[in-house]
Amino acid sequence: MLLRRMLHLNRALTFKIGRMGIIVCIIISCCYFCMRAPFKEYSGEERKERGTIARPVLPPFINMDSPIKHARKYKLATCSIAKNMSTIMTALFCFLMNSKAFVRANRTIPTESYFTRFCLHSNEHASIEALLNSTKTTIDDWTMIVVVREPLERFLSGFLDKCVLNTVGHNVRDNCYGCGKDVGCVLERLYQRAWYYTSIPEATRNSFINLEDYHFFPQNWHCSMQQYLPRYVTLKYSSDRRHRTETIHEIANVLQEANVPSNEIEYILRQTTSYTNHSTVHSHDRLFYHDIITSSSRLLELMYNIYYYDYAVFGYGFNYRDARPRMFKRPESSTH
Numbered sequence: 001m002l003l004r005r006m007l008h009l010n011r012a013l014t015f016k017i018g019r020m021g022i023i024v025c026i027i028i029s030c031c032y033f034c035m036r037a038p039f040k041e042y043s044g045e046e047r048k049e050r051g052t053i054a055r056p057v058l059p060p061f062i063n064m065d066s067p068i069k070h071a072r073k074y075k076l077a078t079c080s081i082a083k084n085m086s087t088i089m090t091a092l093f094c095f096l097m098n099s100k101a102f103v104r105a106n107r108t109i110p111t112e113s114y115f116t117r118f119c120l121h122s123n124e125h126a127s128i129e130a131l132l133n134s135t136k137t138t139i140d141d142w143t144m145i146v147v148v149r150e151p152l153e154r155f156l157s158g159f160l161d162k163c164v165l166n167t168v169g170h171n172v173r174d175n176c177y178g179c180g181k182d183v184g185c186v187l188e189r190l191y192q193r194a195w196y197y198t199s200i201p202e203a204t205r206n207s208f209i210n211l212e213d214y215h216f217f218p219q220n221w222h223c224s225m226q227q228y229l230p231r232y233v234t235l236k237y238s239s240d241r242r243h244r245t246e247t248i249h250e251i252a253n254v255l256q257e258a259n260v261p262s263n264e265i266e267y268i269l270r271q272t273t274s275y276t277n278h279s280t281v282h283s284h285d286r287l288f289y290h291d292i293i294t295s296s297s298r299l300l301e302l303m304y305n306i307y308y309y310d311y312a313v314f315g316y317g318f319n320y321r322d323a324r325p326r327m328f329k330r331p332e333s334s335t336h
Helices: 002-012 019-035 044-049 086-097 099-104 128-135 151-165 183-199 202-207 211-216 225-231 241-257 262-271 284-294 297-314
Strands: 068-071 076-079 143-149 232-237
Touching (some): 068 086, 068 128, 076 128, 086 143, 086 262, 143 151, 143 225, 143 241, 151 183, 151 211, 151 284, 183 211, 183 284, 183 297, 232 241, 241 262
Parallel strands (some): 076 143, 143 232
């Protein structure tokens, strides 16, 4: 049975890109075997007993455009995935593109915002293909960075940002697929909307995408991963301060290998030690919604069905039953 499923999976992932497609198939096959143990697969009878409806997981590598930022003089580029340090990475690459102009304009990496960013349109492309066409280069000319995040942590960050905190002056039911702050409703409609997205012809998909989709759709759908996953330097990000610092130092190592001057790397390290202004890591709301999801079999099943391949491809375990992850510990009391 397992062998038949694997053969079916590999047939489904046979991309028309020669050797790269074979590499991606091998990666997914390995992920399937490696991740099978922590994932509980339920039969139809088991789902009836648990009060859930049998439904398939979302397929992997459904392409959606994702912004690319580059520092051409260093042949470095990054693909931005919402809620994965995307604001910091956008500012960082703007600084790398023209560090003197960035500093001269009194810009700083942690205070850059999306709508007023210094490098708006100047080092940005809608996709890897657009970058390569515009610069008349090949993927071999670039070091590509992508930052990924544990799926539940990323979902909660997006949910709090778009569905809970960003509601001032709005009817909350206008947010988040018409669900407002109802996290169960958001997950249900996200699953339905994502499935519908997979049925849309690729040429017209971009007209369907909205802001919530960019924040909630699976990470493996971004950044042309179907074709370029093996070419990325993939870095794992977490809002936990220690893990965040480790990620920043991993980025610094990549910059060093690309011959970015040491004074620029030191500047970046100094500038990226604090959280962004909209970080929700130390939020009681975050703990509240985390507990709602992890205490509900139905909502955990939705998480599983939506993000199965994010867990598998990026090597995250699906273990929420017995312990709250360290990143969700309550903040220590502060006098500030």
